[in-house]
Amino acid sequence: MNIHSARSAPPVVAPKRRPFDGPRQNLPDPPVYNSKPEDRWLARPKQALIGAALGAGGLGLALSAAGGGAWGVVGLALGAAGGAYIGDNLPQLSYDAKAFHHYRTNKHTARALEKSYNERQNALVPLTEEHRIAFDPSGDVKRKFDGYDSSRNITGLFAQEGETDKPYRFAVELANLRPNAQKKSLHTKLDLGSVSLDISDDNDVTKGAGQEPRVKSKYSVRYNQLILEVDKAVLRESGWSDGEPLKVKVSTHSEQGAEPFDTLVASTDDKNPEKFFRWEGKSIYQVVTDRFHNGDQSNDFNVDPSHHERFHGGDWQGVIDKLDYLDDLGVDCVWISCPYENDRDFFGNDGYHGYWPHNFREAEKSFGDKKKLKELVDQAHKRGMKVIMDVVVNHTGYNHPGNQDPAFREWFHRDGGRNPISQYGLENGSLAGLPDLAQENPEVSHYLIDVHKMWAEESGVDGFRVDAIRHVPSGFLRDFDRSLKEGKDQFITIG
Secondary structure, X not given: OEEEEOOOOOOOOOOOOOOOOOOOOOOOOOOOOOOOOOXXXXXXXXXXXXXXXXXXXXXXXXXXXXXXXHHHHHHHHHHHHHHHXXXXXXXXXXXXXXXXXHHHHHHXXXXXXXXXXXXXXXXXXXXXXXXXXXXXXXXXXXOOOOOOOHHHOEEEEEEEOOOOOOOEEEEEEEOOOOOOHHHHOOEEEEEEOOEEEEEOOOOOOEEOOOOOEEEEEEEEOOOOEEEEEEOHHXXXXXXXXXXXXXXXXXXXXXXXXXXXXXXXXXXXXXXOOOOOOOOOOOOEEEOOHHHHOOOOHHHOOOOOOOOOOOXXXXXXXXXXXXXXXXXXXXXXXXXXXXXXXXXXXXXOEOOOOOOOEEEEEEEOOOOOOHHHHHHHHHHHHHOOOEEEEEEOOOXXXXXXXXXXXXXXXXXXXXXXXXXXXXXXXXHHOEOOOOOEEOOXXXXXXXXXXXXXXXXXXXXXXXEEEEOOHHHOOHHHHHHHHHHHOOOOOOOEEEO
């Protein structure tokens, strides 16, 4: 620490495309399903042949040398079969190997960071709400998309002068401080009048002539704070007097000397009791909208409460009617079902749960219209509650009209059932037989992002719970998350 005296992601642009949702005319008869599995046997015959030759030669010669001719024949057969399989499925196997390497690397890194953090002692005590002097929930932080944007997002400032012989205590509140962010992605600068502090790491201390620590700092992941204790002698030497208000300016940077990502200014005589909403530790109440409460029987379309796989009549008005009840329970956030129009009467079953989208752009008529959804969110906000909504980006409903439209053939995978031990199989296979969307197709990814931005903007919900994320490519999930959070930093996506 030194004491001195006085990349953003490009916007997603959707190409012009045909409507995906809505009724169709002049479809093939009999129906042709875009997601129908294709026979993938020997999809790469040349590569399979090369693999068979290499496998047979390699394993056959090895076993022949080790155990004689009989073992050589066995090696020839096994090598040919294994080599043919590898050659035919090399892209999938390569994808799985990369995914596994990525998983192991992330897990190893996370464990190392956690061990490093746990080995350090947090001797500095965090400051509490009574010492808050500034609050900034706007989330106007610049974005680098390196995983540490929230660690550079300043949400509050705290200050406590304390007794004359005690150090002046400060704390910078951050949205979500990740372990060891300060090691490579977070540098903080704190200006206290004519004194400037550059904090590049934990436990940086600056000592005076008597070698006593004059400034101590600590990044606390537990409290999402950078905590500092400043010897008042440092401030007095710069012209400050005890009891005099201090102007405090804090800024965060990706590295020392870089442009600031976020800035907050306040005075120590300010009082700001307003609280920043943190998702950590909050109670979330899940509502299966159709099964919760029927508040408006006028939208009961083909409901059958006696059938456990049919719509029962629960709706958004029913959730509104029960908000006071949920508030009395101490609920911080209500999690509601997917809002889309869903499949009905698929072999006698309805998508009452919301996970069988039939039209991503239209509201499920048994729940109400989009105005009613907006009313639900507004009413929850008046009670201090947040609302998150289930969404689907992995698949459509069984009877989605786009699945029968030849113009959208390349919007779907045709790999058959999922393989639970293969990441490629999880992402490209069908979950419970549902038509699996091809997010690697730019048209599909643009469509899914656009339609969910529409739901977020028109409803005002505070976040999405994304269904079946293990079956969705991580690259698409990153793009989805970035796009939904543009201009609204506190929007949350979980899965």
